[in-house]
Amino acid sequence: MDNQDQQAVAGAPTPALDDAPARLRLRDDAPFESPIAPLADFLAGGNFAAVRLEPGDDARALIPHFGRLKLIEVAFPKFRDGRGYSAARILREAGFSGEIRAAGDVLVDQLGFMRRVGFDSFAPNAPLDPGTVAATLDRFPHVYMKSSDGRPPVWALRHG
Amino acid sequence: MYRYDQYDQAIVDARVAEFKDQVARRLRNEITEDQFKPLRLMNGLYLQLHAYMLRVAIPYGTLSGTQMRMLAHIARKYDRDYGHFTTRQNIQYNWIKLEQFADLLDDLSKVEMHAFQTSGNCIRNISSDQFAGAAADEVADPRPYAELLRQWSTLHPEFSFLPRKFKIAVIASDTDRAAIQLHDIGLQLRRNDAGDLGFRVYVGGGMGRTPILGQVVRDWIPVGQFLSYSEAILRVYNRYGRRDNIYKARIKILVTELGIEEFTRQVEAEWALLEPLGLDAPQAEYDRIIAQFAPPAFDPAANDDLDLSDPDFRLWVEQNVHPHKAPGYAIATISLKPRAGIPGDASSAQMDVIADLAERYAQDEIRVTHSQNLVLAHVRKSDLYAVWQALEAVDLATPNLDLVTDIIACPGMDYCTLANARSIPIAQKIAAKFENDIAEQRDIGELKIKVSGCINGCGHHHAGHIGILGVDKKGEEAYQLLLGGSGAEDASLAKILGPGFDENGIVAAVDRLIAFYRSARAAPDERFLDTYRRLGPAPFKAAVYG
Numbered sequence: 167m168d169n170q171d172q173q174a175v176a177g178a179p180t181p182a183l184d185d186a187p188a189r190l191r192l193r194d195d196a197p198f199e200s201p202i203a204p205l206a207d208f209l210a211g212g213n214f215a216a217v218r219l220e221p222g223d224d225a226r227a228l229i230p231h232f233g234r235l236k237l238i239e240v241a242f243p244k245f246r247d248g249r250g251y252s253a254a255r256i257l258r259e260a261g262f263s264g265e266i267r268a269a270g271d272v273l274v275d276q277l278g279f280m281r282r283v284g285f286d287s288f289a290p291n292a293p294l295d296p297g298t299v300a301a302t303l304d305r306f307p308h309v310y311m312k313s314s315d316g317r318p319p320v321w322a323l324r325h326g
Numbered sequence: 327m328y329r330y331d332q333y334d335q336a337i338v339d340a341r342v343a344e345f346k347d348q349v350a351r352r353l354r355n356e357i358t359e360d361q362f363k364p365l366r367l368m369n370g371l372y373l374q375l376h377a378y379m380l381r382v383a384i385p386y387g388t389l390s391g392t393q394m395r396m397l398a399h400i401a402r403k404y405d406r407d408y409g410h411f412t413t414r415q416n417i418q419y420n421w422i423k424l425e426q427f428a429d430l431l432d433d434l435s436k437v438e439m440h441a442f443q444t445s446g447n448c449i450r451n452i453s454s455d456q457f458a459g460a461a462a463d464e465v466a467d468p469r470p471y472a473e474l475l476r477q478w479s480t481l482h483p484e485f486s487f488l489p490r491k492f493k494i495a496v497i498a499s500d501t502d503r504a505a506i507q508l509h510d511i512g513l514q515l516r517r518n519d520a521g522d523l524g525f526r527v528y529v530g531g532g533m534g535r536t537p538i539l540g541q542v543v544r545d546w547i548p549v550g551q552f553l554s555y556s557e558a559i560l561r562v563y564n565r566y567g568r569r570d571n572i573y574k575a576r577i578k579i580l581v582t583e584l585g586i587e588e589f590t591r592q593v594e595a596e597w598a599l600l601e602p603l604g605l606d607a608p609q610a611e612y613d614r615i616i617a618q619f620a621p622p623a624f625d626p627a628a629n630d631d632l633d634l635s636d637p638d639f640r641l642w643v644e645q646n647v648h649p650h651k652a653p654g655y656a657i658a659t660i661s662l663k664p665r666a667g668i669p670g671d672a673s674s675a676q677m678d679v680i681a682d683l684a685e686r687y688a689q690d691e692i693r694v695t696h697s698q699n700l701v702l703a704h705v706r707k708s709d710l711y712a713v714w715q716a717l718e719a720v721d722l723a724t725p726n727l728d729l730v731t732d733i734i735a736c737p738g739m740d741y742c743t744l745a746n747a748r749s750i751p752i753a754q755k756i757a758a759k760f761e762n763d764i765a766e767q768r769d770i771g772e773l774k775i776k777v778s779g780c781i782n783g784c785g786h787h788h789a790g791h792i793g794i795l796g797v798d799k800k801g802e803e804a805y806q807l808l809l810g811g812s813g814a815e816d817a818s819l820a821k822i823l824g825p826g827f828d829e830n831g832i833v834a835a836v837d838r839l840i841a842f843y844r845s846a847r848a849a850p851d852e853r854f855l856d857t858y859r860r861l862g863p864a865p866f867k868a869a870v871y872g
Contacts, residue, residue: 221569246364246447248487252564255484259603273357275348275365282483295356301347306340308333310477312605313484320333320477321611 190288190299192281193265198236218269225253229260238262240285242270251283258284258314274298278305284314327390327691328473328618330438337480338440342431345369349427368448368486370441371427374741378422381444382434386454386472386496387415387694389439391685394692396437398677404430409677411662411670413734413786414493415453415694416444420741442480447488449479449560453495455503456693459621460703462651465517468498470615471525471549474607478553485560489567490575492560493532505696505813507531507540508789510577511559513552523549529559529589530581533783537819538578541586543593549612554605558597562589621652622689622704628654629708638725639714641764645725647710656707658688660700660717661724661732665761668750669735670698672722679720687713696786696813697734697774699727729767730775730840731757734786738779738796739803745779747796747803748829753777755833770840773854776811789813791855792839793820794832805832809839809866810858823863824871835870842869 191197203214205223208231216237219225228238238257240250254266265287268280272290280288281303288294308320330338345365352362366372370381382397389397397417401409404426405419412418422430434440444451452472459467475494479485485492495504498515506512512528524546531540547555563577566584581589630653634640648657660680662670672680680700684692687709688702695701705713717723726732733756736742738749756775760767776790780797787793793808804826811820827835840854846865847857858866 245361246487247569248447248485248489249565249569251484251487252561259599273361275357275361276487279481279483279486298347298351302344305344306481307336310337310480311482312603319607320337321607323333324331324614325608325610 190277190290190294191265192286195265198265200237202237202239219250219253221247221249223253225256226260228257228262232260232262232264235262235264237265237267239267239269239289242268242272245271245273245276251279254280254284255314274302277302282309282313282315282317327388328385328469328615334477335435335438338435338438338442341369341440341442341481342435345431346428349424364446364487367446368443370444371422372445373743374420375739375743376741377420378424378427379418379420379741380422380427380430380441381412381416381418382439382441383444383451384416384439384694385476386452386458386469387456387696388454388458388469389692389694390437391681391690391692393437393439394677394681394684396433396439398674398681400430400433401677402674403433408671408673410668410737411672411694411698411700413696413698413736413784414451415456415696416451417694418737420737445491446486447490447492448486449482449488449492449494452476452479453493453504453509453696455497455499456695456701457503457648457657457703458498458693459619460650460652460655460657461499461501462649463501464498464651465515466498466523467616467619467621468496468513468515470612470619471513471515471552472496473615473619474553474612475556478556478607482560485564488560488564489569490572490577492563492577494556500815502813502815502817503695505786505789505817507817508533508537508786508813509540510563511556512540515549516546518546525549525552527552527555527559529593530578530586531817532576532578533786533788534576535573535781535783536576536578537783537788538582539817539819540578541581543586543590550609551601551606553607554601554603555593555597557605558593558600561596561600562592566592624652624655624704625706626653628652628706630654632656632707632710636711638718639711642714642723642725643710645729645768646723646727650704652704654707656705656710658702658705658710658713659695659727660702660722661726662699662722663726663732663757664721664724666754666758667721669733669753672700676720676722679716679722683713683716697728697732699732725764726761726767728772728774729760730770730773731761731767733757733775733777734790735777736779736785738777738785742779742784744782745796746781746798747779747805749777749779749785749794749796752794752796752805752829752832755829756836759833759837769850770844771851771853773840774812775836786813787811788819789817790820791853791858792836794836797826799826802828804828807832807835807870809863810855812855821863823867838870839866842866 208217267287269289528540693701733753735749735753739745778785808820
């Protein structure tokens with residue numbers, strides 16, 4: 167069935183591919199660049215200020231170490247794997263205020279959700295169109311539920 | 327009924343604009359089909375065998391006359407003049423053209439409707455009891471809580487890429503008309519000795535390849551905290567539900583693999599962290615929504631008598647009309663299982679008639695049932711005859727509710743890419759044997775036959791008193807026969823009786839089952855299901871296979 171759908175747009179121009187990941191960062195502080203340790207290495211006691219969580223890693227393992235962490239990168243090997251959304255929100259709920267970066271198969275249509283759960287930087291495999299990014303992040307005037315971005319849910323607006 | 331305020335409308339409008347933009351980017355090839363697929367699915371758009379299929383959300387199965395008239399308009403303008411009401415109380419259209427889709431969404435949004443989250447690996451449309459607000463046995467109307475869930479789950483940022491789809495049903499009585507034990511979360515509203523409302527929470531029910539009944543994860547959660555509790559369940563599922571195998575990705579598998587005790591422990595631990603975050607809506611929001619579901623002003627002087635001198639009307643009343651909690655009123659079920667019909671289908675003209683009747687006689691409310699019928703929940707008894715006559719005129723007054731011809735069937739291989747076999751013709755052939763003799767149907771009594779065209783079980787075959795499952799057997803359609811399922815408060819899973827059949831064989835087998843049941847029942851009012859439960863499968867097997 168998907169083949170039929172592909173044919174519907176055959177002949178349309180293919181967008182240029184850029185090998186270099188295009189970063190998107192929504193923080194005011196200076197970007198932090200240093201080696202990013204896998205979770206096991208980080209917990210083993212290496213002197214790291216940045217760590218990478220894979221989808222199966224438990225974000226709560228980092229809670230005792232927030233004091234020395236500047237950046238937590240959450241891996242999205244496949245955009246359909248939504249575990250990273252819970253990881254980001256758990257980190258924010260536990261009080262982490264450093265950078266949380268979504269890295270990998272990060273698509274523009276996920277940015278709104280990612281922003282809400284607490285991601286504030288993005289390292290997508292493929293570059294994102296700035297216009298589409300802006301439209302996506304600005305899309306919804308209201309939200310129904312609390313998350314980690316401080317936006318008031320509509321019930322708070324309704325009842326002041 | 328719930329009406330949108332400026333916030334609801336603004337969110338729907340933004341969502342429609344977002345999807346139009348996504349479709350445009352897909353058509354410009356800026357996103358791949360693989361990337362587009364979850365986006366269109368979360369907007370209810372499937373690609374089926376012949377065309378796009380659109381599933382429009384009907385939250386908790388309640389809609390107004392105006393909304394029903396719009397559904398008729400959609401069928402007329404964008405489809406082939408009919409729609410198909412589904413087992414999750416939604417409606418789907420089978421012949422949608424992508425280039426007209428934006429206009430269609432605009433039309434829907436004019437009447438506070440949309441197609442969000444009717445598909446995809448997200449929290450789906452919330453389902454509920456079709457008799458809500460009218461049933462004498464409910465502790466309160468469950469729909470305000472379903473609406474709270476609708477809002478909480480709409481565009482939930484953490485739970486839009488779940489391991490698999492997620493279905494929630496809410497009821498408020500001991501009689502289960504929504505099959506809550508076959509949902510990912512089933513919520514039963516109850517009142518405790520202090521008069522407070524709370525939920526019993528079932529988790530991990532489901533059909534499909536691995537049918538499992540839901541288990542109680544909490545016997546009591548106060549209504550004021552059920553959203554944060556649901557959030558805790560979803561988070562445990564999102565983090566630990568299996569993602570390595572699509573057939574093991576539903577929450578039922580997680581609950582089974584962990585065991586209910588360990589699963590409960592994890593949910594409670596998560597909830598202990600989430601509850602203090604103030605995720606639950608305040609009482610004022612509960613009050614605002616509950617007020618919108620306030621019962622209509624029932625006339626205390628409404629005549630409670632009913633003239634049943636017309637025998638055909640009497641038949642319909644006895645079979646399709648239920649008692650209402652208000653004296654002088656009744657609940658009328660409109661059968662979408664007419665002679666030679668397709669289960670759940672309604673034409674534009676029929677939808678228009680139903681919309682008119684709802685506005686004129688039924689407080690402007692229509693309900694969709696998970697058995698693919700429709701309900702007018704608040705009809706004055708003195709108006710029932712007029713309603714029946716109007717329904718009769720458009721072939722909507724078949725007096726067969728819960729009888730052998732009131733069959734659930736999925737679209738099957740006539741429409742669906744997943745199907746291994748056709749479902750609709752099987753339902754029609756079985757019904758054809760009985761549909762001209764309503765007295766015989768009534769003698770057979772309550773009998774729920776449910777037909778699925780593949781293992782995914784959209785036709786609820788595991789919840790059928792008689793379940794039929796279409797399979798592919800070396801390139802030929804074949805049908806397995808299952809007995810003993812129930813989606814009601816006595817929930818149970820149907821089990822395979824024996825070897826499968828071809829199309830004519832399965833129809834004949836059902837015939838033999840019914841003949842045996844009529845000879846073996848202990849009393850005329852012992853249901854097929856109860857006879858099966860009393861005797862076990864052996865004599866039924868002997869009757870079918872000889």
